[in-house]
Amino acid sequence: MSDNNESKGKDSWPELVGVEGKVAAVTIEKENPSVNAIILLEGTAVTDDFRLDRVRVWVDTYGIVIEVPKIG
Template sequence: MASESFCKGKNSWPELFGEVGEVAAATIERENPLVNAVIVLEGTQVSEDLRCDRVRVWVDTNGIVTRVPIIE
């Protein structure tokens, strides 16, 4: 993962896969205050740019995390 080499702080949260999106976002921001966790509904188009200050929290229609959140 490219973000590991230059983004500071924790950059991956595999333990949040399957968690409620709002809980995951709060956990991410608490564990790495340098990032903003953004909840995104699966299927939504997003930019492909890498930003060290953003973690997308992908959720399904029930608000459950569907991908491992990473800095992207």
């Protein structure tokens, strides 16, 4: 990863689908300290910008991760 536009560390967490959102966010930030995990309820409106320092953690109304969290 020599390009400055690339993230350092892990960039997706498929193993966290089905996990409680708060647990997932802590895991993500532990495994890649250069990102901020943001928990969002499914259907929440978000911007289309791509950021290497952000991971959106999409959860259902029970707080369970419903989509693979990934950098973006």
